[in-house]
Amino acid sequence: MKILVVAPSWIGDTILAQPLLGLIKLREPGARIEVLAPDWSAPLLARMAEVDAVIGNPFKHGEFGFFARRALGRRLMRADFSAAYVLPNSWKSALLPFFAGIPRRIGYQGESRYLLLNERHQLDVVRLPQLVQRYAALAGPMPEQLPQPRLNSTTEQQLAARHALNLPLEATPIIFCPGAEYGPAKRWPAEHFASLAQLVATPQNPVWLLGSDKDAIVGDEIAIASSGAALNLCGRSSLEQAIDLIASAHCIISNDSGLMHVAAALNKPLVALYGSSSPAYTPPLSPRAKIVTKNLSCSPCFKRECPLGHFDCLNGIAPQNVADAIALQVSG
Numbered sequence: 001m002k003i004l005v006v007a008p009s010w011i012g013d014t015i016l017a018q019p020l021l022g023l024i025k026l027r028e029p030g031a032r033i034e035v036l037a038p039d040w041s042a043p044l045l046a047r048m049a050e051v052d053a054v055i056g057n058p059f060k061h062g063e064f065g066f067f068a069r070r071a072l073g074r075r076l077m078r079a080d081f082s083a084a085y086v087l088p089n090s091w092k093s094a095l096l097p098f099f100a101g102i103p104r105r106i107g108y109q110g111e112s113r114y115l116l117l118n119e120r121h122q123l124d125v126v127r128l129p130q131l132v133q134r135y136a137a138l139a140g141p142m143p144e145q146l147p148q149p150r151l152n153s154t155t156e157q158q159l160a161a162r163h164a165l166n167l168p169l170e171a172t173p174i175i176f177c178p179g180a181e182y183g184p185a186k187r188w189p190a191e192h193f194a195s196l197a198q199l200v201a202t203p204q205n206p207v208w209l210l211g212s213d214k215d216a217i218v219g220d221e222i223a224i225a226s227s228g229a230a231l232n233l234c235g236r237s238s239l240e241q242a243i244d245l246i247a248s249a250h251c252i253i254s255n256d257s258g259l260m261h262v263a264a265a266l267n268k269p270l271v272a273l274y275g276s277s278s279p280a281y282t283p284p285l286s287p288r289a290k291i292v293t294k295n296l297s298c299s300p301c302f303k304r305e306c307p308l309g310h311f312d313c314l315n316g317i318a319p320q321n322v323a324d325a326i327a328l329q330v331s332g
Contacts (some may be wrong), residue, residue, distance in 0.1 A: 001028050004076070004084040004102060006093055007037040007045070009061050010181070011258025012282060014041055015149045015265050017087055019285075022147030023139040026084075034079070036096065043240035044262075055114035064092055073099025083140055086117065086131035105140050131282050149265035149285055152260040153247035161244035167238060169278075173208040174326070175199055175246055176230065177263075178222060179215035184305055186256050188273045188314050190218050194225035195319040196253065200326060201229040205250050209234050210242050210259060233281040251330050253322060256282065264289050269329035271322055275314035276303055290325050292317055 001022060007014050014037065021033055034053040035045050042054045058072070059065050073096045084097035086107035094116035097105045109120040121138060127142065128134045136146050150175070162169055178193050180186035197207040209219045215224035223232040237245065246252055246262055251269040253261035256277045263270045264284035272284045274293040278300035283291065293299075299313040306313075 001031045001083070002079065002081045003031050003033050004031060004055075004079075004081045004097060004100075005035045006086045006088065006096065007035050007041065007057075008087050011041065012256075013087075013131065014044060014262040014285075015151075015258075015261040016282065016285070017135045018048055018050065018130055018149040018265070019146040020085065020087075020135040020139055021048065023136055023142075024175060025175065026147070027139065029125065034081075035228060040239065043238065044151070044243070045157040046086050046240075049150070049152065059092075066092075066095070069095045070084055070099045072096060076100035076102075079174060087135055087138075091116070108134070108138075129280055136184060149261070150267070151243060151247075151262065151265040153244050157240075158244045158248040161237070161241040161313045162248075163309045164241060165233065165245075167208075167245075168206075171206050172204060172248070172250040173245070174205050175249045176207060176209050176222070177211060177252065177257055177259040179211035179234065179259075180210060180257045181214075182213075184311070185276055186277055188219070188255055188275070188316075188317060189311075190221040191225055192315075192317070192319050192322075193253075194230065196322055197222065197226040197230040199319060199323045201226075206231060208245065208249075210237060210245060212234070248250050250288075251326050253326065260284055269326075271325045271329060272315065273317060273322070274300075275311070276306070278302070288329065290329050292322060292325055296312060 008264055032052045034055055036055045036057050039056045045051045045054050068084045078101045081102045083104035084102040086094045087250040091111040094113050098116045105117045106119040107117045108123050128137055136142055176193055201207040209230055209232045210236035216235035219232035219234035223230045247266045249268055251265040253271045256274050260272050264286035267286055270289040272289055272291050279291045294313050294316045296313050
């Protein structure tokens with residue numbers, strides 16, 4: 001059996017889809033799973049034991065490209081997939097499996113996908129409050145315990161990442177992930193990260209900042225404000241290298257972001273900072289994760305910018321409180 005999974009576009013959501021892949025493998029042990037995903041996520045999917053191959057999705061986020069999707073779908077027809085799981089809820093994301101003539105096309109009903117999907121699920125948000133549950137439920141009845149996301153990282157890969165970035169091999173870093181793709185309302189202030197770096201950095205446990213090139217500016221702000229207590233690697237490391245650096249870390253402190261879910265999937269001690277988003281919807285799936293949030297009456301608002309203009313949900317989390325959470329996580 002060959003199964004196509006149309007993956008989401010975000011790092012975190014891709015990791016939250018892994019339990020679905022695990023359930024498919026559990027119920028169809030001989031199944032071959034191929035994932036249609038953006039090229040940038042191929043290194044992430046390559047670290048998942050359930051994924052047999054990645055098919056590059058050439059369409060940018062929000063791009064329609066009807067005729068190009070039809071052409072790619074017709075090429076996929078030769079792959080002879082027996083089923084497709086469409087995880088994004090958009091109409092266009094269901095076009096490729098339809099054009100590929102895949103017999104079973106599974107996903108949630110929405111955006112008038114009646115013709116494109118022939119196994120449509122009605123979403124019960126009360127029964128399935130978490131995104132990971134919503135993905136997993138597409139495979140049928142859920143077990144009491146879902147498979148946990150797990151990414152692979154070997155000692156050799158971890159050493160190679162450090163060699164490539166000219167980082168000390170013997171250090172056990174505390175890694176900060178100060179970015180959040182969605183917007184400022186999910187980002188703990190740079191000055192708080194800088195203060196935290198000064199509280200926790202030691203020669204054996206230096207603070208390294210990880211993120212994309214979009215996070216390079218805030219990384220510089222943190223490094224300067226910390227008086228050199230933090231080393232800015234934002235934009236310098238690839239996603240694959242970031243996985244391996246996190247895998248060898250002492251602890252990770254992160255906003256609600258894709259790298260937070262990477263740390264959880266690597267089963268590392270993790271302190272996750274939540275402001276405008278909700279840990280009830282997309283929590284880090286790890287018993288070693290500690291969620292820090294103010295639980296204000298105005299949050300979660302799920303806004304990119306604070307609608308009240310104060311960002312108290314994140315500004316109010318003191319660096320010392322996070323330092324105390326780190327101490328508890330690494331001692332446990």
